[in-house]
Amino acid sequence: MKNFLTPLFLSPEIATDDYVGFTFFVGCMAMMAASVFFFFSMNNFDKKWKTSILVSALITFIAAVHYWYMRDYWYTHGNSPTFFRYVDWILTVPLMCVEFYLILKAAGAKKSLMWRLIFLSVIMLVTGYFGEAVYRDQAWLWGLVSGVAYFVIVYDIWLGRAKKLAQEAGGAVLAAHKTLCWFVLVGWAIYPIGYMAGTPGWYEGIFGGLAMDVVYNIGDAINKIGFGLVIYNLAVIASSKENVTV
Numbered sequence: 044m045k046n047f048l049t050p051l052f053l054s055p056e057i058a059t060d061d062y063v064g065f066t067f068f069v070g071c072m073a074m075m076a077a078s079v080f081f082f083f084s085m086n087n088f089d090k091k092w093k094t095s096i097l098v099s100a101l102i103t104f105i106a107a108v109h110y111w112y113m114r115d116y117w118y119t120h121g122n123s124p125t126f127f128r129y130v131d132w133i134l135t136v137p138l139m140c141v142e143f144y145l146i147l148k149a150a151g152a153k154k155s156l157m158w159r160l161i162f163l164s165v166i167m168l169v170t171g172y173f174g175e176a177v178y179r180d181q182a183w184l185w186g187l188v189s190g191v192a193y194f195v196i197v198y199d200i201w202l203g204r205a206k207k208l209a210q211e212a213g214g215a216v217l218a219a220h221k222t223l224c225w226f227v228l229v230g231w232a233i234y235p236i237g238y239m240a241g242t243p244g245w246y247e248g249i250f251g252g253l254a255m256d257v258v259y260n261i262g263d264a265i266n267k268i269g270f271g272l273v274i275y276n277l278a279v280i281a282s283s284k285e286n287v288t289v
């Protein structure tokens with residue numbers, strides 16, 4: 044009988060030069076470990092920060108479950124698990140937008156800011172999926188549309204409304220917002236590189252030598268776990284300050 048635990052006991056043969064398989068395996072472990080860490084540390088903080096840490100835990104937990112399936116898919120079929128990949132992203136990237144809102148809420152962030160970021164991220168991911176999985180012949184065009192949505196997100200958080208709110212909040216919130224902005228500008232820019240490595244187009248000569256899944260897996264580890272740690276750090280700093288004044 045086959046069930047979701049089967050791969051555990053089959054112990055699939057992993058070739059020593061299977062870098063994609065290796066990064067799926069390590070990525071799965073890292074996401075699990077990060078989830079346990081965020082879930083357990085959640086209760087060390089007061090209510091204001093608990094939700095943010097919980098969302099960090101959910102992001103890495105959702106990724107851990109998808110990595111579990113992607114790892115298995117890769118060993119079974121030897122293909123990119125594009126479907127699982129995008130289901131993971133469509134759940135976790137909007138949650139990262141929620142994180143921006145949550146840390147700026149105290150400074151007066153409105154829900155509309157959160158929905159705008161979520162909307163843009165969904166456009167970015169759905170058009171990316173079309174280019175990668177449905178209309179591969181026009182991958183460059185869908186990638187371009189996706190890239191425009193990505194740049195609007197970058198603009199909003201670096202220079203738009205979110206930035207103003209972060210400045211009003213000041214202190215640790217402003218510092219954390221800055222770091223998260225860098226994650227989106229540099230860390231998220233890893234993904235278009237993976238996309239260009241894995242789809243046909245004029246850019247094949249530049250990125251064709253890279254393994255798309257390795258690039259995506261590195262991006263996920265940096266962005267999901269790193270993002271969570273920035274929030275965790277903010278909660279630690281903000282909570283210790285609150286305790287001093289009590």
Ligand SMILES: *C/C=C(C)/C=C/C=C(C)/C=C/C1=C(C)CCCC1(C)C
Pocket residue numbers: 132135136167168170171172185186187189190193231232234235238263266267
């Ligand atoms: C945890 C997962 C994260 C943070 C995923 C982020 C994904 C992106 C920023 C993807 C962006 C893309 C483009 C900007 C253009 C090409 C298509 C995509 C979807 C790979």
